[in-house]
Amino acid sequence: MYVRHAAWLNAVPERPASKSAKAGKDEQRPQLSRREVLEQAGRDVEMPPCEWGIHLVGYLFEFGPTLATGMGSSPVTAVEIQAWSGLVGIRLSPWEARLLMRLSRDYLNEAHKATAEGTPAPWQPEAHQPDKVLAAIEQRNAFRNLAQL
Secondary structure: OHHHHHHHHHOOOOOOOOOOHHHHHHHHOOOOOHHHHHHHOOOOOOOOOOOOOHHHHHHHHHHOOEEEEOOEEEEOOHHHHHHHHHHHOOOOOHHHHHHHHHHHHHHHHHHHHOOOOOOOOOOOOHHHOOOHHHHHHHHHHHHHHHHHO
């Protein structure tokens, strides 16, 4: 979830096509990622908790979560991970290397989805999540009230 949310924050939503004269001026302005918009507004950028494997997430962002290719971005491969780990002197276990490749694919998939303007965040801080227990109680009470009618 941490990596997917980072991809969503770093994505630059596409602007809707507009044919007005004002659109020409807007297209010249550089677009900002969601993270940059939050930072410019002075808001904190909240991330989901990452209780284990945070060192692997750090490695992913150290060598880059995706590769730039001639046809766009692609996930990081075992060759790049092996080259990076040999260069910096970190010995990864096979499961760590596989997980890093999986995290790279997850980042890339979320980054592609997140370019659509209305794409919801894959994670919301707890303060923004509805209380599931309270919602269940309210739903149960609503059904009871209907049954009494």
